[in-house]
Amino acid sequence: MIYVENLHKYFGDLQVLKGIDQHIARGEKLAVIGPSGSGKSTFLRCLNMLEIPTKGKITVDGEEITQHGIDLNRIRQKMGMVFQQFNLFPHKTVMGNITMAPMTLKKLSKAEAEKKAEELLKRVGLLEKADAYPAQLSGGQKQRIAIARALAMEPEIMLFDEPTSALDPEMVGEVLEVMTDLAKAGMTMVVVTHEMGFAREVANRVLFMDGGHIVEEGTPEEIFEHPQNERTREFLRKVL
Ligand code: ADP
Ligand code: MG
Numbered sequence: 001m002i003y004v005e006n007l008h009k010y011f012g013d014l015q016v017l018k019g020i021d022q023h024i025a026r027g028e029k030l031a032v033i034g035p036s037g038s039g040k041s042t043f044l045r046c047l048n049m050l051e052i053p054t055k056g057k058i059t060v061d062g063e064e065i066t067q068h069g070i071d072l073n074r075i076r077q078k079m080g081m082v083f084q085q086f087n088l089f090p091h092k093t094v095m096g097n098i099t100m101a102p103m104t105l106k107k108l109s110k111a112e113a114e115k116k117a118e119e120l121l122k123r124v125g126l127l128e129k130a131d132a133y134p135a136q137l138s139g140g141q142k143q144r145i146a147i148a149r150a151l152a153m154e155p156e157i158m159l160f161d162e163p164t165s166a167l168d169p170e171m172v173g174e175v176l177e178v179m180t181d182l183a184k185a186g187m188t189m190v191v192v193t194h195e196m197g198f199a200r201e202v203a204n205r206v207l208f209m210d211g212g213h214i215v216e217e218g219t220p221e222e223i224f225e226h227p228q229n230e231r232t233r234e235f236l237r238k239v240l
Contacts, residue, residue, distance in 0.1 A: 001025055001060065002022070002059070003023050004021060004023075004024075004047070004057075005058075006019050006055065006057065007019065008053065008055040008056050009051060009054050017039050017042055017212050018211070018213050022207075026188055027188055028205060029187075029189045031205070031220075032190065033208055033239075034208055035235060044081075044159050044190060045161075048075070060078060078157065079155050079156070080151060080157070081161070082146050082159070082160045083163075084161055086139075086146045088142055092133075094121070094130050094132050094133075094134075095130045097149050098148055098152045099113035099152070101149070113152070116152060120148040124145070139167045140168075147163075158182065159189075159190050161192045163175055163191070163193070172195070180198075180202055194239065196236075199220060201220070204219070205218070205219060205220075206224075208232045216229040224236065
């Protein structure tokens with residue numbers, strides 16, 4: 001579904017991605033782990049061209065998205081993204097947040113968009129919050145709404161960048177539960193996370209990044225039980 005070939009990214013003189021090669025198949029659940037500053041977010045943001053790669057090629061559904069002149073809005077509609085900091089529109093209700101993109105980009109009628117939003121709100125367990133504003137929600141609720149909002153565009157793949165890192169500990173579980181349900185429903189997912197339990201139980205493949213490289217990758221069992229690389233071992237010693 002997604003091919004990444006020889007991906008490099010510089011910010012000025014700073015080389016952040018140093019040649020990433022990956023194939024992400026439909027239905028895969030990829031967990032990306034690694035120390036702060038290793039390039040995890042940049043890698044994720046390159047997948048939907050929120051960051052423009054300096055060099056390399058990314059292909060989605062057979063279409064090269066790194067070529068000049070491509071309609072990035074159309075490509076990004078295939079990919080939902082959930083950030084650490086929710087990024088909900090503060091002046092819109094929950095319903096307004098979820099229906100806005102489907103109405104403007106997919107040209108759904110208000111009634112169609114609201115019907116779909118209600119289904120999604122049920123799915124994340126927050127139907128009763130439809131008329132609330134983001135400021136009236138807890139962090140965990142905001143993140144579940146952010147996931148519902150991304151799903152409203154019916155993406156083929158969901159990208160998560162540390163979706164639970166800004167949450168109070170007691171709210172992490174409710175967000176991981178929604179993500180686990182999504183994984184079970186067959187969604188293709190790439191998740192940058194510090195939640196090693198989630199990576200172990202939900203991911204089918206784990207990438208360990210360090211210094212702009214994918215240093216090691218494998219099944220959760222390979223990475224967590226039998227890490228081969230010393231840097232992977234050192235990282236896991238610190239976080240487990
Ligand atoms: P991670 O998500 O693994 O913590 P990032 O991909 O956010 O790592 O960052 C990798 C490196 O790139 C860091 O040194 C960071 O400071 C730098 N970086 C990230 N985004 C930018 C940017 N927009 N401009 C300049 N430097 C950046
Ligand atoms: Mg990051």
